[in-house]
Structure formats: structure tokens, C-alpha cells
Amino acid sequence: MATVTFVEHDGTVHQVDHDEDGSLMEIATNHAVPGIEGDCGGEAACGTCHVIVTDEWAGTVGPRTGREQQMLEMSPECEANSRLACQVAVSSAMDGLKVRLPEFQM
Amino acid sequence: MNTTDGVLDRAKMTAQRKVQSTIPVQQQVRAAHLMDRAKRRLGMSEQLVFSETPIPDAADVPLTELDVSNPFLFRQGKWHSYFRRLRDEAPVHYLADSPFGPFWSITRYEDIRAVDLDPDVFSAEPRIILGHAPINVEMFIAMDPPKHDVQRKAVQGVVAPRNLKEMESLIRERVQEVLDGLPTDRPFDWVERVSKEITARMLATLLDFPYEERHKLPYWSDAISGTAEATGGTTDQDLFYTAIGDLARSFMALWHDKAARRERGETGFDLITLMQSSEDIKDLIHRPLEFLGNLTLLIVGGNDTTRNSMSGSVLALHQNPDQLEKLKANPSLIPNMVSETIRWQTPLAYMRRVAKQDVHFGGQFIRKGDKVVMWYASGNRDERQFEDPDAFVIDRPNARNHMSFGFGVHRCMGNRLAEMQLRILWEEILARFDRIEVIGEPTYVQSNFVKGYESMTVQVTPKAQ
Ligand code: HEM
Numbered sequence: 001m002a003t004v005t006f007v008e009h010d011g012t013v014h015q016v017d018h019d020e021d022g023s024l025m026e027i028a029t030n031h032a033v034p035g036i037e038g039d040c041g042g043e044a045a046c047g048t049c050h051v052i053v054t055d056e057w058a059g060t061v062g063p064r065t066g067r068e069q070q071m072l073e074m075s076p077e078c079e080a081n082s083r084l085a086c087q088v089a090v091s092s093a094m095d096g097l098k099v100r101l102p103e104f105q106m
Numbered sequence: 107m108n109t110t111d112g113v114l115d116r117a118k119m120t121a122q123r124k125v126q127s128t129i130p131v132q133q134q135v136r137a138a139h140l141m142d143r144a145k146r147r148l149g150m151s152e153q154l155v156f157s158e159t160p161i162p163d164a165a166d167v168p169l170t171e172l173d174v175s176n177p178f179l180f181r182q183g184k185w186h187s188y189f190r191r192l193r194d195e196a197p198v199h200y201l202a203d204s205p206f207g208p209f210w211s212i213t214r215y216e217d218i219r220a221v222d223l224d225p226d227v228f229s230a231e232p233r234i235i236l237g238h239a240p241i242n243v244e245m246f247i248a249m250d251p252p253k254h255d256v257q258r259k260a261v262q263g264v265v266a267p268r269n270l271k272e273m274e275s276l277i278r279e280r281v282q283e284v285l286d287g288l289p290t291d292r293p294f295d296w297v298e299r300v301s302k303e304i305t306a307r308m309l310a311t312l313l314d315f316p317y318e319e320r321h322k323l324p325y326w327s328d329a330i331s332g333t334a335e336a337t338g339g340t341t342d343q344d345l346f347y348t349a350i351g352d353l354a355r356s357f358m359a360l361w362h363d364k365a366a367r368r369e370r371g372e373t374g375f376d377l378i379t380l381m382q383s384s385e386d387i388k389d390l391i392h393r394p395l396e397f398l399g400n401l402t403l404l405i406v407g408g409n410d411t412t413r414n415s416m417s418g419s420v421l422a423l424h425q426n427p428d429q430l431e432k433l434k435a436n437p438s439l440i441p442n443m444v445s446e447t448i449r450w451q452t453p454l455a456y457m458r459r460v461a462k463q464d465v466h467f468g469g470q471f472i473r474k475g476d477k478v479v480m481w482y483a484s485g486n487r488d489e490r491q492f493e494d495p496d497a498f499v500i501d502r503p504n505a506r507n508h509m510s511f512g513f514g515v516h517r518c519m520g521n522r523l524a525e526m527q528l529r530i531l532w533e534e535i536l537a538r539f540d541r542i543e544v545i546g547e548p549t550y551v552q553s554n555f556v557k558g559y560e561s562m563t564v565q566v567t568p569k570a571q
């Protein structure tokens with residue numbers, strides 16, 4: 001069992017306990033976290049699963065890939081730690097992971 | 107196209123590029139028009155004209171000759187079986203001969219997504235329709251990165267969710283006005299009275315276009331996107347040039363008017379204000395074909411699409427009364443119903459790409475320079491992706507996975523606006539009407555690109571008070 005915390009733009013906190021291996025997008029949508037849509041089913045093709053990784057987790061989560069970069073750049077809310085949640089594989093080593101959500105998805 | 111013709115066309119394009127910055131755009135449009143007229147008179151080019159004949163059943167046509175570019179395929183309801191056969195038997199299909207030249211058709215969901223995601227191999231340039239347009243206005247929907255990205259970023263703020271929040275109440279008021287003015291005692295044309303009217307109001311708001319002249323917007327859009335050469339439509343070339351010339355003149359004037367108002371300290375959240383405040387494109391007026399391209403893109407992009415999803419939603423709910431009951435019992439399903447409508451309708455049937463290199467794809471060998479058409483209309487009905495894909499199910503769990511907005515860097519910029527527009531429409535419909543009955547059959551647009559309705563007669567029943 002591991003925990004991920006999603007913080008909405010208005011500060012609302014969603015703490016999700018999960019024991020699945022999968023992408024951060026899948027964990028969010030499986031637990032109905034509002035504000036993460038995943039329209040393309042996880043192919044870095046729609047940009048609707050944008051999250052901003054908190055500084056303390058950025059190193060563990062790692063940088064975005066080329067295609068992610070292309071999609072994220074189109075969002076006015078893109079920040080240095082922005083990732084597409086569907087491209088973040090969550091492992092048990094990430095217990096306690098915390099990400100913020102942008103105000104709007106693409 | 108014969109070679110002289112090709113040379114003339116290339117000369118026309120080079121000339122267009124050269125004069126872009128020096129000659130007023132109306133004159134450029136006129137020059138291109140004269141050139142085309144001269145070519146026609148000399149017998150060097152002919153206007154394509156399509157006349158409708160019954161389309162044979164998919165099963166009766168040899169696979170290699172299956173032509174999904176026929177502009178009557180949607181109207182005659184043959185598209186389901188044609189695309190199903192392609193998905194099953196030739197998901198990456200080559201048609202050697204069509205009125206639009208040879209082209210590849212990609213018809214399965216996953217393959218379409220893969221092509222859309224690979225702009226390095228599959229280029230959106232020089233245009234995204236199957237045929238060719240009389241004049242090459244430059245739009246970022248038909249540009250590859252990095253040029254595409256710069257232009258898109260400069261204008262996307264106008265339809266960004268933050269801006270939409272500002273516009274929502276204005277759009278809602280305008281929708282309410284339209285619905286409140288509808289006759290309830292006799293049938294009327296939903297396309298004209300509602301879909302077209304609301305779209306024109308929405309676009310006028312977005313562009314801060316003179317409100318009384320808003321009907322010009324759908325008129326221009328139809329004329330520009332509907333030439334036979336481009337999409338198998340019914341606009342003749344003279345009409346096309348008149349429309350694009352008018353549009354250019356109007357928007358040049360609007361640009362200068364807005365600039366003057368800006369000087370006086372007026373602010374706004376419309377497209378032109380946004381362009382004028384962007385460092386990257388505030389001088390766009392000096393690149394008239396690009397200026398024209400960006401405006402045309404928003405006008406055409408926001409027009410047929412939203413209009414036909416509005417009409418489509420009424421038709422789909424008329425044909426599926428159980429779904430309407432479900433919606434009335436649970437209005438929180440509206441957003442998912444909106445996505446399902448956009449999937450079911452697929453207002454734009456495809457986007458076209460051109461292979462930039464030889465490539466093996468889906469077991470086929472696609473050569474550099476070949477046209478590749480991504481048939482979203484087929485991907486949205488792919489049994490491999492959607493259960494019972496032809497059914498209209500407002501609470502379909504994966505309705506949002508539809509590909510009507512495309513994927514990748516060109517993913518529709520107006521998607522949130524389109525969804526908002528439809529959501530507001532249905533919130534206001536449910537507040538007023540018990541049902542909207544479609545009388546007879548709607549008439550369908552002649553096009554291989556726009557999947558939509560010319561007219562749809564309806565009778566509305568007000569809610570019992
Ligand atoms: C249901 C309504 C709509 C549908 C189905 C639709 C569909 C599409 C599609 C298929 C693309 C190309 C995607 C690709 O190549 O991968 C696109 C791009 C675009 N759409 Fe829409 N559209 C809709 C509404 C709108 C509206 C309301 C606007 C603006 C007012 C708009 C503006 C644009 C623009 C500017 C692009 C170009 C984006 C780019 O190249 O980066 N669309 N749309």
C-alpha cells in the first residue's frame with residue numbers, strides 16, 4: 001500500500017491509497033481525482049493529465065520525455081516540474097508522492 | 107495536374123510569398139482569382155463538379171477500389187459499411203485513383219493516433235484537406251513544429267479555459283435568447299434557427315466581430331471550406347474568392363479599429379486584442395496571408411464543427427429516446443453526453459498528412475510524398491476501441507477517449523469552447539423543453555470532410571409548467 005497526494009489548484013487535497021502498479025494518470029482516474037481526465041488513454045497525446053511534481057519529489061519522478069515536452073509546452077500553466085501523469089510510472093518507492101494540479105487541463 | 111499547370115501554381119505560390127508583405131491582401135486574393143479564371147478560360151484547369159449517383163454497397167466493390175473520398179458517402183449512409191470493411195480487411199489502405207489523386211486511408215483507432223503523434227514523419231503541410239485549396243492561406247493547423255508552436259501559443263489564450271470562464275455568462279445569455287425566441291406551435295429548421303445562430307453569436311463574441319454582421323461568419327466559413335476541389339463540396343471558385351476577399355477586408359478593418367480602440371485604453375478578451383498584445387505576432391497584420399490564415403482557421407475551425415455537433419446532439423437524442431430519458435433523470439450526465447455526441451458525430455471526418463520519408467506502417471510501404479488520411483470518423487467507430495461503437499450511449503465510460511479533436515500537437519485548440527457551448531445548450535434546453543422531435547429526415551452536407559447537416563426540421567414541446 002502506498003499513498004499519493006494530489007493537490008487541486010484551489011488547495012483541495014486528495015489523498016489516494018493504492019496498491020496498483022500503473023501510471024499516475026491511471027491511479028488518479030481510478031480514484032476519480034477531479035481535474036485529471038486522461039482523454040487519450042495514456043499515450044501523451046492529449047495533454048489532459050498535466051500535474052506539477054512538488055520540488056522534493058522532482059528528482060525521484062524524473063524529467064519529462066520529448067513528446068511530453070511538446071504537449072506540455074502548449075499549456076500556459078507549464079512549469080519546470082510539469083509532467084504528464086500518464087508518463088509517470090508509480091513504484092512502491094514513491095510512497096508519499098505529492099503533486100499539484102494546474103487550474104485547467106488542455 | 108499537367109506540368110504547365112504545376113509550373114503556374116508554383117509561380118503563383120512564390121509570387122504570393124514575395125508579395126505577402128508589400129501588397130494589400132485583397133489585391134493578392136484578386137490576383138489569385140484572376141489567375142485561376144485565366145487558367146480555366148485557357149482550358150488549363152477545370153472546376154471539379156460532383157454529381158450524385160447511388161453509391162454501391164461496400165461488399166460489391168473490389169477492395170483496392172473502395173473510395174471513401176466520395177462526398178456523398180455520409181449523405182447516403184454508406185460510410186459505416188465502407189469504413190468497417192477497411193478496418194477489417196485493409197486498415198492501411200491505398201487508393202490509386204480518386205478525384206483527389208491517390209491517397210492512403212488509416213482507419214483503425216490506434217493507427218490513427220500513431221500517425222497523429224508523429225509529425226516528424228507525417229507532415230501537416232501544406233494542407234490538411236484531401237484536395238487542394240484555390241489559395242494557400244497559411245494556417246498553423248497545416249504547419250509542423252516549431253513554426254506551428256509559435257503561432258498556436260500566440261492565439262490559444264483566446265480559447266483557454268481562463269478566458270472561457272469570462273465568456274461563459276455572455277454565451278449563456280445569448281443561447282437563452284435564441285431558445286426563448288423559438289416557435290413552439292409549429293415546426294422549424296433547427297440548423298438555421300439554433301445551430302447556425304448560436305455558432306455565429308459565439309464566434310462574434312470570440313472575435314469581437316460587429317454583432318449585427320455576425321451572419322457573415324458562417325457564410326464565409328461555408329464558402330471557404332466547401333469547394334469541390336478541396337473537399338468535394340458545392341462552393342464554386344468565384345464564390346470562394348469573393349468570400350475570402352470580403353473576409354480579408356472586414357478583418358483588416360477590424361484590426362485597425364481595434365488598434366485605435368486599444369490606443370484609447372480599451373481592453374478585451376477577444377482574439378484580435380490578444381494578437382495585438384502578443385510580442386510574437388503583434389505585427390501579424392504585415393504578413394497578410396498569415397493573418398488571414400489565423401482568422402480563417404478560427405472561423406472555419408469553430409464553425410461547422412460546433413454547429414454540426416449541436417444538430418447532431420438533437421438528432422441522436424431523438425433517435426434514442428431512452429438516452430434522453432436518462433439525461434432528463436440525471437442532468438449531471440450532460441458533460442459525458444457532450445463527449446459522446448462529439449464521438450458519435452465526428453464533425454470533421456479526417457485530417458490529412460503527407461509522408462516526409464519512406465516509411466513502413468501497418469504492414470504497408472508508404473512512400474515519401476504520399477498523402478495519408480487519418481479517418482477520425484472511422485476511428486470513433488472502431489470496435490477495437492469502443493464497445494458497440496455505433497450505439498449512442500450518453501454514459502459510455504470511455505466517451506472522452508474519442509478522437510474527434512485529434513491527438514498530438516495539433517489537438518483541437520477549441521475543444522473546451524466546443525464542449526462548453528454544447529453543455530450550455532443542453533442545460534438551457536432541459537430547462538425549457540420536454541422534447542425536441544425531428545420531423546422527417548435531415549439533409550446532409552455534401553463533403554468528404556465536414557460531417558454535418560444542411561437542415562433539420564424539428565418540433566419542440568415546452569416543459570409542462
Ligand atoms: C466539436 C467541435 C470541434 C471539433 C470536432 C474540432 C476538430 C478539430 C480537429 C480534428 C483538429 C485537428 C486535430 C489534429 O490534427 O490532430 C482541430 C484543430 C483545431 N481546431 Fe477544432 N474542432 C472543434 C471546435 C473548434 C472550435 C470551437 C475552435 C475555435 C474557435 C477550433 C479551433 C481549432 C484550431 C485553431 C485548430 C488547430 C490546432 C493546431 O493545429 O494546433 N475548433 N479541431
Ligand code: FES
Nearest residue numbers: 038042044047086
Ligand atoms: S492521458 Fe493523454 S496525455 Fe496523458
